[in-house]
Amino acid sequence: MEFDNNLPIYIQIMYYIKKQIVTGQLKEGDKIPSVRELATELQINPNTVQRTFQELEREGIVETKRGMGRYVTKERGKIMDIKREMSKELIQTFLKGMYSLGFTKEEIINVITGAVENNQSRERE
Amino acid sequence: MEFDNNLPIYIQIMYYIKKQIVTGQLKEGDKIPSVRELATELQINPNTVQRTFQELEREGIVETKRGMGRYVTKERGKIMDIKREMSKELIQTFLKGMYSLGFTKEEIINVITGAVENNQSRERE
Amino acid sequence: MEFDNNLPIYIQIMYYIKKQIVTGQLKEGDKIPSVRELATELQINPNTVQRTFQELEREGIVETKRGMGRYVTKERGKIMDIKREMSKELIQTFLKGMYSLGFTKEEIINVITGAVENNQSRERE
């Protein structure tokens, strides 16, 4: 995994894990890797991983069982929430940006339809 | 103008000016405000404005005439490039995000069409 | 290190570091001094050093690892590029100047051969 220098690493890992949950690669109740494991795997400072997990816990996505590791929350609703929330933010950022560049509604729909059909930006990283 | 605390001020001003150029509020060859002018207008430090302008110049959007101020580049092509580039980046970020959340092409088109028609995120700022 | 008043300090430090890389005093992957270190060592303001490093980074010569310092790029090719680029620029400036003074090719070769053998300008700084 490569990191984007403009974003805090711990945020990027959060996204990484959230995506795994949302797309089902990590299911409800699954154990997630330990701090040390993930740190050596991603070649980063354990403190950074620690911070990632703290944030995920704060959001209620991950739960700690003392001495047994960390687990994805079992609440299905929570997981759906994440997906909805993340997509909503993506959409808003996108639309706000396009509007401020002067694109009209029609243009936006056209441009997205075109991009999706040309499979654009599916590759890359 | 209000600033978002999560993004460097100089980046936000860059966007602000780029948008003005892209949407035609600033035309090719127009003089842009001096460092000191903009600094007092936006209530920020001249150094911060200076940095903004340096970046814009590096991108070839703005040109400096020694002792006479700064001007929007006269190359029309450059301006079109900026618009294309900015929208392309928005689209890629959006699509990449949606795909990685597991959305299909059809879902993406649907969700955007819906959002656009409900006028979402048009207000704000 | 002494600074020439006619050239921005940050440019002079850039050259200084580039030379160290090109001549092998700094090798690929080496850690370079932190902003604060170099600032106190050179008796200049940290902001000035910061600017130097930003420029070097923009040129791809130096890479930042968040919270861990900056490192010379590991790409050997890049380093060779720098040397080639720097010498090419020296040569072009020199030749262009000599030609525009009306020197012929033979005269230029003669004058350089002579100068080199008399060890000119080897001393100084």
Next chain:
Amino acid sequence: MEFDNNLPIYIQIMYYIKKQIVTGQLKEGDKIPSVRELATELQINPNTVQRTFQELEREGIVETKRGMGRYVTKERGKIMDIKREMSKELIQTFLKGMYSLGFTKEEIINVITGAVENNQSRERE
């Protein structure tokens, strides 16, 4: 004539005129253009031209005859001095740079011989 943004315009014009003198396009005693003429021709501020001429006068290359305009000095020695001085500076800058990049004497001669024969950097601007 195009100007390099990194060098003061008045310096660039000084070089421009000196070259014309050294290469014989302007001969001893020739009248040089008036401030106004040169300013409109080069599309720059008359103050800038004025400053150019002041500097040239300070160096004894140009003489003012009140009400009659400015003239290239009639002293041949002076003109030879300029050429020698300008070339000497070019050579020193060049050699100092190459040495500090780690080039040896032989390499410098080789590289210059090669460059001269390939007619490099003769074109451009």
Next chain:
DNA sequence: GTGGTCTAGACCACG
């Protein structure tokens, strides 16, 4: 007037 550079010192997020 303009932009370019520099200093001094501060605060913050990150690892």
Next chain:
DNA sequence: GTGGTCTAGACCACC
């Protein structure tokens, strides 16, 4: 500890 950003204020060269 690290780098990134910002403020405040200064000085300079240039036009």
